[in-house]
Amino acid sequence: DQQVKQNSPSLSVQEGRISILNCDYTNSMFDYFLWYKKYPAEGPTFLISISSIKDKNEDGRFTVFLNKSAKHLSLHIVPSQPGDSAVYFCAATSGSRLTFGEGTQLTVNP
């Protein structure tokens, strides 16, 4: 079963606006969540993470929100830039392995 799901395979936004990428999970044992960014022909690179004891973590233009009761996390990018165009993966762990979502292709239009 897919324990981490990214229901939107793609998202398109205008430069300067906010991008919101969503991720849902089913395993209540997950206690750490990560977002990765992947460009074509490259491996995923770490972007930002959040522990289950927090509900928000911010790093520059990137903010991750965690709603444990809804088992939902989101990544906000503001303002969005064309260079942000990539596939974004969310991942979750309870300590033994990373479980990834399917990814969302973000396209930021100039």
Next chain:
Amino acid sequence: GAVVSQHPSWVICKSGTSVKIECRSLDFQATTMFWYRQFPKQSLMLMATSNEGSKATYEQGVEKDKFLINHASLTLSTLTVTSAHPEDSSFYICSASPSGIYEQYFGPGTRLTVT
């Protein structure tokens, strides 16, 4: 820093042959390396975790005799797909970590096509 390379980036082989994929951490020592497989439009699925000098730990459903993993040094791990079949065609990505699962640096991946 924290660069991980994979070789080859793509390979085509005939059914029944074996293929070796290398994963190297270029600027750090990786105590743990991970091998993932990704099908089109799907998530990265962990195949196995390997620690330098010890046997790999395989995920449920992954055939250890088919996907041989060797982590002989702190900078190199190899994945050998033995007796490859067309259903083994996939995108294989490794990651390396100096400290554990929370800090993984990914390679660019290897596209394997078995004809």
